[in-house]
Amino acid sequence: MHMKKRIEIFIARLQEAVKGNPMEVFLSILFFIIGCYHHNYKGQNTEMALLYFPVIFLFTYILNQLTWQKRRWLYYLSALSFLPFLFIDISRHYPTYLVSLIAIQLAYLAGCWKKDNNAFMQIGIHYIGALLSAAVLASIAWLLSLSIYYSISYIFEIWEGHEYDYISYSSCFFYLGIMPLLFLMFNQRKENVNYAGNKTFNVLMNYVLSPALLIYAVILYLYFIKITVLWSLPKGAVAYIVVSFTSATFMLKGCQEFLEKRHYEWFYRHASLAVFPALIMYWVGSLYRINEYGYTEPRVYLVVTGLILTGTAIMFIFKRTAHYLYIACLAVILLSSVTYIPGITASDIERISQSARGNTQSKEKYVYPSYIDLNNNNAIEIKDYKTIQLVGTDMTDGIWTDQAYDTFYVYQGNKNLLFKEQIDTFLLHQMYKIGLTATDTIPDSANSKIFELDLDSIKLVIGRISLTRDSIYHVSYIDPAYYLQR
Template identity: 25%
Template sequence: MNLPSINYLFSSAKESLLRFPLTLLSAFCGVCLAIYVVEFEDAITNYFPYINSLITFALGIPLFFCVSIISSKRDFGIAKSIGSHVVAALILLAIFLSLPDAENTHNTAIPYIRYGIFNIIVHLLVSFSPYLKGQQLNGFWNFNKTLFIRILTSILYSGFLYVGLILALSALHLLFDIDIKDELYFELWIVIIGLFNTWFFLSGIPEDIEQLEDNHEYPKGLKIFAQYVLLPLLVLYLIILYAYGTKITLLWDWPKGIVSYLISCVSVLGILTVLLFYPYGEMKENGWIKKASKVFYFLLYPLIVLLFFAIGMRISDYGLTINRYVIVLLGIWLTLVASYFTMGRTNIKFIPMSLAVTLALMSFGPWGMFTMSEKSQASRLISILDNNNLLKDGKVVNEVVWEADSLPEWFYTKQENTNRGVLSDSLHNEVYSIVNYLDDYHGLASIRPIFQQDLDSLIVISLDSNKYRNEAEIYMRSMGLSYSYKYSSSSDAYFSYSSDAAAVIHLDQFDYLKRIYLSNYQGEATDYTVEIEGSSYQLLFNQGDTLGLSFINKADTTNLFLDKKVEELMESNGKEYVSNLDLSSMTLEGVSNDFELKFIITDIQLQEVNDTLKSTTLNGDLLLKRRK
């Protein structure tokens, strides 16, 4: 076997550059930008513009590749080819402008999820766009086979090249004491995977893809992989899913939610196997492949019914979310694909084309995944509040009003948890989950009208002051509910109490003030030593049968009765996360031989384990007045 010469490699690289200039330009710009971010990481204060630019260049690689292939396949003239590339560039610009551009953006998840959908659509377009007109099923299959093998080959070459260069750099460092920056290893990976990998992949794309239609030589290894690896796995998974379906039918048991995801994965695996088998099934000696493919699509129907049943129960109980919407849409797509092929159709291009159209339709509009999931969760939240008398005339009852003077430093109010105990633990947890979901994916604009205050403007003021704010926490606390998940059904319960951070402590009656920080995660006693005018005093945080806090000096011990104070707090506030408590309710007092003592609890973290109460953190201010 003759190895390719340097001239051949250079010529091949040059031809790839001339065929796919904007594809390689996108890769080059992405690599340069990624290296810049690595080099100046500490100097960058807002990463959004860099991340947005980077992923836009990454999307430009398959998009410009797709346009170049179509231009070549349909013999576009120079003007038409340039115009199509300009349109692709404008699409990339529109996607870039749709992405968040500041760190204080209320919601950043949706634009990137939509970007991910567009990325999948573009890759699907690459697979079928050169073969939109006419059948050319053999050319379509060979083209995608070429892409698949080329991707694997590029990854293999890139991996070996990277490992080889890393070993060379390590040898220079070890043998010649040459200082190699740590960043260089990562930057090298960026160059190889971003530029070399892309260029190597492009150099293997045939110039005349029309001739792929007449290529009837199929890799034996691919058939072996599909027949002896993918097919047995597919049969195994189908048996497991059918056995599970039989079990829940006989026992009339509810299906587990995860079965929807398993069915989705098995269906995709089966369709991939059928696609890999397609050309071999056209051969006379492989008639069983066509029959097996049709049987597979018939076997999908009961699994699709089980999928809809399982996901329907989840939606009925917990509403529609983005993930559940995707599963429902995938079930609809699987139904279309199964129906198409069981009716005797054989156009395998229908699979990527229908999937691309389905993804495009679900990414926008009032029927789209984002709009429908937001409406579902917002309606579910309002229904829970309304059914439990937490809404009146569409507004939150006993809404917690934040004092404007406390902004933007903190959100302060004289009274919190105004609706404590109104909701059961399970409903409280549902509200907690919904508010967090809306905050993570959609923002909280949909539930803003239920509040008297303009919470959004308050949060914006806070964000403008560069203070991090958990919007979900502010909205839930404004409902008069604690921002916490209640573990009432668990053997472990976590809760805490903290005092009003804005309160003023009068020190004129005391001689000494000491900030105390006590942590205990092992269940043993913890002490804190206080030095006063040459004498040592010990503050003992006890974790025995009952919580205890003692002030000790030699034989003199003063009990501050922490256990009784915690009982009072639990009785008046419940086992919840409660903040801004009045100082009078958070104060312990005592008298020793030397001092009058006052300990103001600023924060105490508590845990109830099997009916035994423990404290992991106790922080506070110790005030001492010397006795005469």
């Protein structure tokens, strides 16, 4: 096909997209203008609206697909849905923004109302492909425009000092104006695409994503065996791995029908059983932390995510309920319930839970935007000890420490382990020593015992503990200073 013919087809498809999506085009132009305005005036209200542009755009796009004739006015009215965001405080957007972004995309997939799994996945794959294609093309065009701008500026010595302005305006143009139009164009005819003969898709599924998923499965199974044998709790960050693993398992399972050769059919056929050990770890870790520290907003969403993933695994055991449409609807309902319905929002549940535990501080008082440093300025009693030495950070003959992932280690000499504990648990035990609970505030003039760790004939003295805090403290780094030896 000649280049001229390709360009004509491209322009025709773009015109078709503009004609079929007038309100989406209006929003793209409007938000390009808002983006330029925000660059000049830096308003917090416009920042909130810009942040929610993908949600507003997709909401209008969904109504475009669902409303016809008498209800068409809802689609046209949806173009004004950005107005409330001009009056919302930007400081309170998280995690509502992230949940809204996920929920609106699931709502788009559910709105197509395809009970057949192959049809549902085809729409999902096409949506992701259209989004990625639009992002790649817009990014290439933006980078090319930057190279042209800098070339002209350098060669002709003009526009100096305006680089930041051009970057801002051009990024608004390509990502708020052009990228949405490209997405609308690429996302047309979503039910007439054949992925079975796509070699790139087959290679990606069979030789990249599925092998990586199996490696993660082995890692999680081995870890499950380890914590079962040692009868210990799973680490906190394992929850993120479980969410990624379980989600990827069922998404890739849905893609198997589009492959010419299904090398891993044996695994995906038993996907529900494959993810259950990971889900058990997920629930054990989540429920333990909720029982120990109560609910926080992230933990509410942790439970909701767990319910969605567990529901997915159970639904796919039975043929009658094994439909991605049901899962998308379940996810939208649960996420929306704890995000938008007053009285049962994640923040409401956190407030009720923490109040019941005696933590009556308002969230504004215990959320800190940056790290908190506890510095040890206390005098230490040394009369019962013979020597005092600095703590090393690598293998020495004396005492040295290490902090890997979320665990604090104390060694003596060549890998002689004296102490090992998860860092947040370590801090909690130190707080108990000075009469504080998990939700109490550590005073600036903290008791010296919070900085001391007794190890038989050795006392380790910590110089600084770096923390963050939501409803409880989380340790970022422990910086030991010296140790005393009897």
